[in-house]
Amino acid sequence: MKIVNSIKELKQNLALEKQENKLIGFVPTMGALHEGHLSLVKHCVKENDVCVVSIFVNPTQFNDKHDLETYPRTLEKDCALLEPTGCKYVFAPTAEEMYPEPDTRTFDFGTVSQVMEGAKRPGHFNGVAQIVSKLFYAVEPDNAYFGEKDFQQIAVIRAMVKQLNIPVKINACPIVREADGLALSSRNTRLTPELRQKAPLIARTLKESTTFAPDKNVREVIDYVVNTINKDSDMEVEYYEIVDGNTLESINDWSDADYIVGCITVYCGEVRLIDNIRYK
Numbered sequence: 233m234k235i236v237n238s239i240k241e242l243k244q245n246l247a248l249e250k251q252e253n254k255l256i257g258f259v260p261t262m263g264a265l266h267e268g269h270l271s272l273v274k275h276c277v278k279e280n281d282v283c284v285v286s287i288f289v290n291p292t293q294f295n296d297k298h299d300l301e302t303y304p305r306t307l308e309k310d311c312a313l314l315e316p317t318g319c320k321y322v323f324a325p326t327a328e329e330m331y332p333e334p335d336t337r338t339f340d341f342g343t344v345s346q347v348m349e350g351a352k353r354p355g356h357f358n359g360v361a362q363i364v365s366k367l368f369y370a371v372e373p374d375n376a377y378f379g380e381k382d383f384q385q386i387a388v389i390r391a392m393v394k395q396l397n398i399p400v401k402i403n404a405c406p407i408v409r410e411a412d413g414l415a416l417s418s419r420n421t422r423l424t425p426e427l428r429q430k431a432p433l434i435a436r437t438l439k440e441s442t443t444f445a446p447d448k449n450v451r452e453v454i455d456y457v458v459n460t461i462n463k464d465s466d467m468e469v470e471y472y473e474i475v476d477g478n479t480l481e482s483i484n485d486w487s488d489a490d491y492i493v494g495c496i497t498v499y500c501g502e503v504r505l506i507d508n509i510r511y512k
């Protein structure tokens with residue numbers, strides 16, 4: 233496994249691989265790797281000849297300065313986790329390398345980037361599109377892998393590659409969870425032991441809600457999820473929306489779409505956790 237820090241060196245290495253017609257797979261991450269990330273890497277290694285993983289805490293996608301400053305940075309440990317996976321290149325650039333000049337591009341992907349996370353974290357998806365497009369230009373992968381934990385992010389990335397004509401296949405991988413249901417996240421390390429005990433309530437409630445979803449109407453299911461979680465004084469639902477999984481538009485009735493997903497964000501103490509569940 234090779235660790236490269238510059239786009240130039242990365243491109244030189246990958247040019248040689250591409251000369252041999254190797255299929256290039258790519259997993260973009262912000263590091264602090266856990267089994268969720270590693271599941272994407274496993275898919276990538278299996279389905280490609282060469283796996284590239286990037287580790288870069290992208291400043292332009294953080295709308296909260298405190299969140300950026302406290303985001304865990306564990307490059308050495310991350311590389312140790314990647315070494316046995318079959319990942320061939322770790323791309324770990326500096327901010328100066330990725331942003332030699334401020335990126336002034338603003339994107340408009342319509343609804344998929346405006347609702348939910350788009351509304352609650354202004355500028356977040358614009359920053360995501362900036363960095364992921366730059367990474368795609370650097371790696372020029374055949375396949376890229378993203379986790380369904382960030383459900384809306386996948387829709388934004390799909391819209392972006394379409395809009396920019398970037399020839400890459402976007403592959404979505406299922407959410408990896410702890411045994412108690414909590415979706416793995418780099419931010420989970422910020423939970424106090426007490427909050428860590430409470431956090432699985434989110435996944436538990438979402439799962440429970442799928443059991444009576446067809447019988448209760450959409451509004452009742454939303455209210456059930458929000459009220460159940462908010463009953464705990466340490467938890468506060470920021471939003472819970474049940475949407476068409478393709479357009480991300482809210483639905484009013486279970487017959488409104490064939491593919492339906494509920495997306496939630498909850499403050500567990502100070503820690504902002506996201507999760508989602510498929511109803512249909």
Ligand code: AMP
Pocket residue numbers: 260261262263267268269271272377378379380381382405406407408409415416417418
């Ligand atoms: P991040 O480092 O948080 O930007 O995440 C990098 C990639 O890993 C994104 O595509 C995430 O959706 C994915 N990811 C993060 N957590 C999980 C998880 N628990 N299960 C599956 N994928 C995940």
